[in-house]
Amino acid sequence: xxxxSNQALIERWKDEPAPLLPLLHAFHNRDGYLSDDAIKxxxxxxxxxxxxxxxxxxFYHHFSREAPGKAAPRVCTGNICxxxxxxxxxxxxxxxxxxxxxxxxxxxxxxxxxxxxKAYVGLAKDSLEHRATPVPAPNPGGSxxxxxAHIREExxxxxxxxxxxxxxxxxxxxxxxxxxxxxIELITDSKLAGRGGAxxxxxxxxxxxxDAPGDPKAIVCNADEGEPGxxxxxxxxxxxxxxxxxxxxxxxxxxxxxxxxxxxxxxxPETERLLEDAIEDARASGLIGENILGSGHTFHLYxxxxxxxxxxxxxxxxxxxxxxxxxxxxxxxxFPVTHGYNDxxxxxxxxETLASVPxxxxxxxxxxxxxxxxxxxxxxxxxxxxxxxxxxxxEVPIGLPLSTLLxxxxxxxxxxxxxxxxxxxxxxxxxxxxxxxxITLDEPSIRSKGSFLGAGGIMVFDDSRDMVKAAHDAMNFFxxxxxxxxxxxxxxxxxxxxxxxxxxxxxxxxxxIAEIEDIGSTMMSTSxxxxxxxxxxxxxxxxxxxPEQVEAFLAKG
Amino acid sequence: xxxxxxxxxxxxxxxxxxxxxxxxxxxGETIYEIANRHRKEVPTLCYDERLEAFGACRLCVVExxxxxxxxxxxxxxxxxxxVIKTSTEAxxxxxxxxxxxxxSENRNVDVNAxxxxxxQEMTILVDRYSARTGRFSGKQSGTSNTGDKNPFILRxxxxxxxxxxxxxxxxxxxGDYAIxxxxxxxxxxxxxxxxxxxxxxxxxxxxxxxxxxPTGALGDKKALRDAxxxxxxKKTRTxxxxxxxxxxxxxLSKGDKxxxxxxxxxxxxxxxxxxxxxxxxxxxxxxxDRLAKPLVRREDGELHECEWDEALDRAAEGFKKVKDQYxxxxxxxxxxxxxxxxxxxxxxxxxxxxxxxNYIDNCSRS
Numbered sequence: 001x002x003x004x005s006n007q008a009l010i011e012r013w014k015d016e017p018a019p020l021l022p023l024l025h026a027f028h029n030r031d032g033y034l035s036d037d038a039i040k041x042x043x044x045x046x047x048x049x050x051x052x053x054x055x056x057x058x059f060y061h062h063f064s065r066e067a068p069g070k071a072a073p074r075v076c077t078g079n080i081c082x083x084x085x086x087x088x089x090x091x092x093x094x095x096x097x098x099x100x101x102x103x104x105x106x107x108x109x110x111x112x113x114x115x116x117x118k119a120y121v122g123l124a125k126d127s128l129e130h131r132a133t134p135v136p137a138p139n140p141g142g143s144x145x146x147x148x149a150h151i152r153e154e155x156x157x158x159x160x161x162x163x164x165x166x167x168x169x170x171x172x173x174x175x176x177x178x179x180x181x182x183x184i185e186l187i188t189d190s191k192l193a194g195r196g197g198a199x200x201x202x203x204x205x206x207x208x209x210x211d212a213p214g215d216p217k218a219i220v221c222n223a224d225e226g227e228p229g230x231x232x233x234x235x236x237x238x239x240x241x242x243x244x245x246x247x248x249x250x251x252x253x254x255x256x257x258x259x260x261x262x263x264x265x266x267x268x269p270e271t272e273r274l275l276e277d278a279i280e281d282a283r284a285s286g287l288i289g290e291n292i293l294g295s296g297h298t299f300h301l302y303x304x305x306x307x308x309x310x311x312x313x314x315x316x317x318x319x320x321x322x323x324x325x326x327x328x329x330x331x332x333x334x335f336p337v338t339h340g341y342n343d344x345x346x347x348x349x350x351x352e353t354l355a356s357v358p359x360x361x362x363x364x365x366x367x368x369x370x371x372x373x374x375x376x377x378x379x380x381x382x383x384x385x386x387x388x389x390x391x392x393x394x395e396v397p398i399g400l401p402l403s404t405l406l407x408x409x410x411x412x413x414x415x416x417x418x419x420x421x422x423x424x425x426x427x428x429x430x431x432x433x434x435x436x437x438x439i440t441l442d443e444p445s446i447r448s449k450g451s452f453l454g455a456g457g458i459m460v461f462d463d464s465r466d467m468v469k470a471a472h473d474a475m476n477f478f479x480x481x482x483x484x485x486x487x488x489x490x491x492x493x494x495x496x497x498x499x500x501x502x503x504x505x506x507x508x509x510x511x512x513i514a515e516i517e518d519i520g521s522t523m524m525s526t527s528x529x530x531x532x533x534x535x536x537x538x539x540x541x542x543x544x545x546x547p548e549q550v551e552a553f554l555a556k557g
Numbered sequence: 558x559x560x561x562x563x564x565x566x567x568x569x570x571x572x573x574x575x576x577x578x579x580x581x582x583x584x585g586e587t588i589y590e591i592a593n594r595h596r597k598e599v600p601t602l603c604y605d606e607r608l609e610a611f612g613a614c615r616l617c618v619v620e621x622x623x624x625x626x627x628x629x630x631x632x633x634x635x636x637x638x639x640v641i642k643t644s645t646e647a648x649x650x651x652x653x654x655x656x657x658x659x660x661s662e663n664r665n666v667d668v669n670a671x672x673x674x675x676x677q678e679m680t681i682l683v684d685r686y687s688a689r690t691g692r693f694s695g696k697q698s699g700t701s702n703t704g705d706k707n708p709f710i711l712r713x714x715x716x717x718x719x720x721x722x723x724x725x726x727x728x729x730x731x732g733d734y735a736i737x738x739x740x741x742x743x744x745x746x747x748x749x750x751x752x753x754x755x756x757x758x759x760x761x762x763x764x765x766x767x768x769x770x771p772t773g774a775l776g777d778k779k780a781l782r783d784a785x786x787x788x789x790x791k792k793t794r795t796x797x798x799x800x801x802x803x804x805x806x807x808x809l810s811k812g813d814k815x816x817x818x819x820x821x822x823x824x825x826x827x828x829x830x831x832x833x834x835x836x837x838x839x840x841x842x843x844x845x846d847r848l849a850k851p852l853v854r855r856e857d858g859e860l861h862e863c864e865w866d867e868a869l870d871r872a873a874e875g876f877k878k879v880k881d882q883y884x885x886x887x888x889x890x891x892x893x894x895x896x897x898x899x900x901x902x903x904x905x906x907x908x909x910x911x912x913x914x915n916y917i918d919n920c921s922r923s
Contacts, residue, residue, distance in 0.1 A: 036751055049734030050750040051758065058739045309741075326738065331612045331632040484719060484738065484745035487602075487614050491658040491698075494743040498695045515693055522654040525626055525647075526615040533626070 003030050006038070010045035018261060018341075020046060020056075020324030021304050024063065029117075033069030048324060056326050059483075061101065061308030062266045068097045074114045078103030078228050079427065079473050080385045080459055081111045085123060089113070092125045102310065102477055103228035104267040107385035107459070108134060108392045117269040132270075133231075133238040136393045140409040141400070144371055146359045146379050147352065148395040151240045157274065159281040162242040168287060170361035171246050174253060175295035180210060183254045187357065189365035191377035196222055196313070196350030197425060197454035198530075199443060202357075205347055208337035209255040212345035217257035219248050219299075220341060220348045222318060223264040223271075226310035227426030228477055229457030232381035233351035235393045237264075237271045240355060241278040245301065247354035249288060250361060252299040255347055260301040263318050266308045275303050310481035314529050315348040317483065328485040329529040350455075352381055373399030376442045380456050383426075384410055387417060387462035399442045402432075406460070417462035421545060425454025427474045428530070430537030431467070433545035450544075451537060468553040471542040472500035478535040489532025492523040496539055502553070509554045513543065573639040588630035588641060589617050597643045600652055600682050602659070603720035604631050605675075605769050607828060608729050613720055614659075616652050616682070619643045627651070649686075656688035662698040662743075664715040668773030670790060671780040671809070672711070674819045674829075678771035679718065698743050699774070705754045709762045709837050711776035712747075712755070719745045723766035723775055730830060735760035764836035768820055768829065779837055780809060780817030788812040794821065797835040798901065799894045800921040802826050804835055815842055841895055876912075885912045894921035 009030070013023040023046065027038040034057055043050040057063050064070055075081075075090040077100040089111050090100050098113075106112040110121040113128055122128035136148050155161025162168065174183055188203025209217055221244060225233040237244060248260050264272055279301050282288040290298050309327055311317045316330030319341055340346020356378070360368045369377040376399035385391045389411030396405055406412060406419060413419050421433035429451035432439065436449045446453050461470055479493035496519055498504055499512060507515070520536030527533045543550060572581050575595055582591045587610060592599045602614040610631040618627035622640035627648060630641075642648070660666050660683050668676050683689055699714035721738060724747065728734050735758045739748040749758035767775045788811035797804040797818075805824025809817040818839055822829040841847070851868035852860040879887050890908035892901045901919060908917040 039751075049728075049737075049759070051737040051748070052728075052734055054750045054752075055737035055739050055748065059741050311741075331610070331629070333634070479742055482742035484741045484743070485611075485613050485721075487616075487655055487659060487718070490719060490742055490745070491662055491693075494698075495658065495661070495693050495695050503695065511692075518650075518654050519658070519693065522651045522658075526618050526629075526651050526655070528612055528615065528629070 006041040006045075010041060014045055017259065017300075017302060018304050018322045018324070020048070021307065021321065024057065024307070025305055028063060028070055031069075032071055033064040033066050035065075046324065052326065056324075059309060059327055060266075060306070063307050071116055072097035072099060074099055074101040074104075076101055076104040076106070076112045078107065078477070079423075079470065080107040080229060082473055083386065083465070084111055086111050089123065089125065101267070101308070102480060103226075105225050105231040105234055105265070107229050107231055107383065107457075112267070114267060114269065119267070119269060133234055134392060135239055136235055136395070137390065139395065141396075141404065143395075143397050143400075145395045146368060146371055147236060147240075147243070147355055147381060148393075149359065151236070157239050157241055157278070159242060159278070159285060159287075162240075166362065167242050167358070168246055170358040171249055171253075171287070172293060174250060174361055175293050175297060180254045180256065183250065183361070184210060186365050187254070187360065190360045190368040191365075192353065192356055192360060192368065193378075194350060195352035195356070195380065195455070197227070197428070197452070197456075202349065202353055205337055205349070206251060206254045208335075209257065209345045209347045212338045214338075214344045216259050217255055217344055218341040218346040219251045219255065219257045219260040220315075220318065220322070220336075220346055221248055221260070221262040221351055221354055222313060222315065222348055223262050223268075223351045224306050224313040224318060225265055225268075225351070225455075226313045226481075227428060227455045227457055228474075229383060229385055229423060229426040229459045230455045231383045231385075232393045232456060234268055234271060236351055236355045236381075237268070238274060241275055242282065243355040243358055244275075244351055245278060245282055245288065247357035248301060249292065249299050250357050251347055251349065251354060253297050255345070257345075257347070258298045258300060259341075260299060261322060261341070262301070262303045263312070263322060264303055264305050265313075266306050272303060272305050279303065309483075310477075311483045311529075311531060314531065316529070318348065319346065328483050331528070371397055372442075373397045373440070375399075380441065380453065382441065382456045382458055384458050384460070386422075386460035387413055387419075387465070388460040389414065396441055399440050399445075401440050402437060402458075405441065405458075406437075413460065413462045417464060419460055420463045420465060421461045421467060421470075423457065423459040423461075423474075424451040424537075425534070426457030426459075427477060428452075428454050428534035428537060430474075430539075430541035431461075431470075431545060432541065436545075450540065467542060467546045467549050468500060471538050472497065474538045475500050475535065478531060478538075482531060486526075486528035486532060488519075488523045489527045489529075489535070492519045492527075492532065493535055495519055496535070500539070502556070505554060505556065509551065512554055513550075516543070571635075571637045573635055573637065573641060575641050576643055582635050586635050588619060588621075588628070588633050588635050588639070591635055592619070592630060592641070592643050599630055599643055600656075600685070601631065602679060602682065602718065602771050603722060605722050605726065607822075608722065608725045608769075611721065611725065614655070614718075616655055618648060618651060620645055620648060653686045653688055656683050656686045657690055657692045659683075659718050660688055661691075661693040661695060663718065663772065664697060665773075668716065668776070669781060669784045671784055671817055672767075672773035672776035673770055674768040674822065675722075675771045676773035676776070696743070699746060702754075707755045707760075707762065707778075709764065709778055709833070710755060710760075710767055711778045711781065713774050713776060714747060715774070716772045717747060717774035718772055719747075720771060721747075722769040722771065723747060726765045726769045727760075731761070731763050731765055733759045733761055733763070736766065762833040762837065763831060764833070765820075765830055777817055779840075783811060783814065783816035786811045786814065786816065788814075790816070792819070796898065797831065798896065798898055798921070799832075799834045799838070801919075804831055806831065806835060808839075815839060880912055885914045886916060888912045888914060889916040890918070892917070892919045894919060 013019040077086040104112040120128040150165045192202045194200045317327040321327040336346045421431040439445045479497045600616045612629040612632040617630045619630045620642040699717040702712040792807040804827035805821035820831040850862045892904040905917045
């Protein structure tokens, strides 16, 4: 089949909402890389200044500028994959043009390798296999679940299967009998809060969007699951995609938004097709689009695929990315609830948050609140990985003791080993170790130790691991993903990485420590977004829990 | 009408506490603007009052009561009742650390003042905060593109601190969008499309990027020819003669030599903008090829040097002949844009008063 012309690709996308990313992907798919010619054509087609577009293209890790480009293997060298030999696998694939990629969100499996639009996993180059996202194991604690309540049921990710297991009754019920105000009240009452990590009350956010002037409003599902050690959103989208779509449709009804996007990370290519198909099936059944189920409510939903940038999980960057701008974070205020997509009121919610909504509508606010332990409301998905017997996604009641999850649910560390440290919030929360491991999985408990639960990624490091190296790998990730806008993060992550990598060991230990502390303090206090504010958790916790390892590292000179 | 008045009254009543002092402000003002008005000397590196506040350098952070982290004062709008501290011990420590970090990524802290209007900003701040400590040493950011063959703009990115003032002034003020940012994090780099030379881009060589650069990473190549010339830099305010816009400029000289031109940031017509001619086209003034004496064409058909009296007599004779024969409107004066303003004035006076015609123009007008 002859490949499509530049003009044909531009014509197909230029009048669509948020056209830049899909158009760039169309060229990237066609040619395998983004040639000068392609960038010029897109610049003209979408009327974006050429220098600006060129700069934006180079921002994204996965857009190749030359052959073999997209066809070359990208090997995960995230923290957990490095424990499993990610660097060696990368080396063995170098003759095929392999390049490293940051955590690709498959830490519960073997090392992921993305080739074209397929994600393989394996430990050696000859044994890579293409296989589906693991279904979460049955809840080991026997506790009541929300998100995973139906996810293991056969066919749940098809529309008939979803409906057969209770899907879409929440939307039907709401459109028939309820009002946007009542829905917002229900969600507020449930105490559902942002599960991407920020923990902002979902009902309050929706009300702010509903009340804000400006049209068209939008719902954006943040599926840019880029936090290392987090792979929960992929499990939801792959095995329960309609819960996300139904949740978004309910959010659109609550806020009066006729437009929605799922901003999906590049590293989940199979998920993109699955979501596209699911949306198409929902549209064909009148569950999305114009006049949903005869209610008069309209909601158009689009999938937009990112191109490899952790910062695009930050809502301001995400919105800039959707709008085709350079994906720097935005200055706040104003917040997206008043100035979001195209400066219109926008609710940006995480996959997990949105997928919880149909269950809450179905079972009630009180039911959801009661899922948590004690005074804590609801559940949280935890992506557990690293040196642990049974890595995977677990839906825990908020407030569950960490030790219960680690030892009773996930089988504890590998034979003969002990847990040396765990990370919190993927990497952003730094490490927790020693007596502080005696925490419960809720923000107040974890914050009292100077960390936070965030998106719920927990990596386990056993007593055989070098924690300075773990901290270096973590900081290296933040340096790689720093957008380059604000000074403290742009320079700070670099200097921290150099120091943790032994490039400044000529300093006196006291000077080394003072530099790390001063950079960390200034980054935490003055960075423009969460990336720079959170990254010093890594060094702070390293020094707090492992001063003797730091000392030994510095003594090596 | 009454309602409108009460609105105004309310607006005027907006107050906040700035370093312990109650001050008034207008809705929409940022904390930085208010602090600046009250001479708080809040440091900045990414700020240029002509541009949208960007919030990159974080030097302007201030403490606001009730907000956990310091806020960037340049991007934060003031609200009624805010309690702001612009210079606490913690804030000053962060500023020093930030300046030490920035100094650590560059090849030089000191650059020649002929580099550009803002070129000393970083140096001055680094010294104000005693930040020449050599701390945080490590890799340098930015790759200089000194091979760019253009004769006007030095692109010495080893001294770039990624404040993007150049990118923003090019887009927001000049509308050229010639430059942008490549890559991210510590590897950001200012580039044109496809990382080519400026002359292959949309650049019009207006020089605004050079003049807003706070580190001299972008430098005025023409002025820097005289970097080693003896003498203090003297600035003389004048108006660019090239066209009718009337851009204010500061002519830079060392001794008797004109060495460069900088736009006046307070020029009412240009607010710091210039074009390639106003910015860079001044070499003719002190060029060796200039005529030092008048020339007249003699009977041999060749031009010969002569004294002013002879030249003026010849010119007057010619003009007089034309006027007598064809009338006063047969003379049309066109002054040169390269002539000084005083000469242009004298020229129009001469044409109007001498011949009684308004046929007078300037080459830069059309």
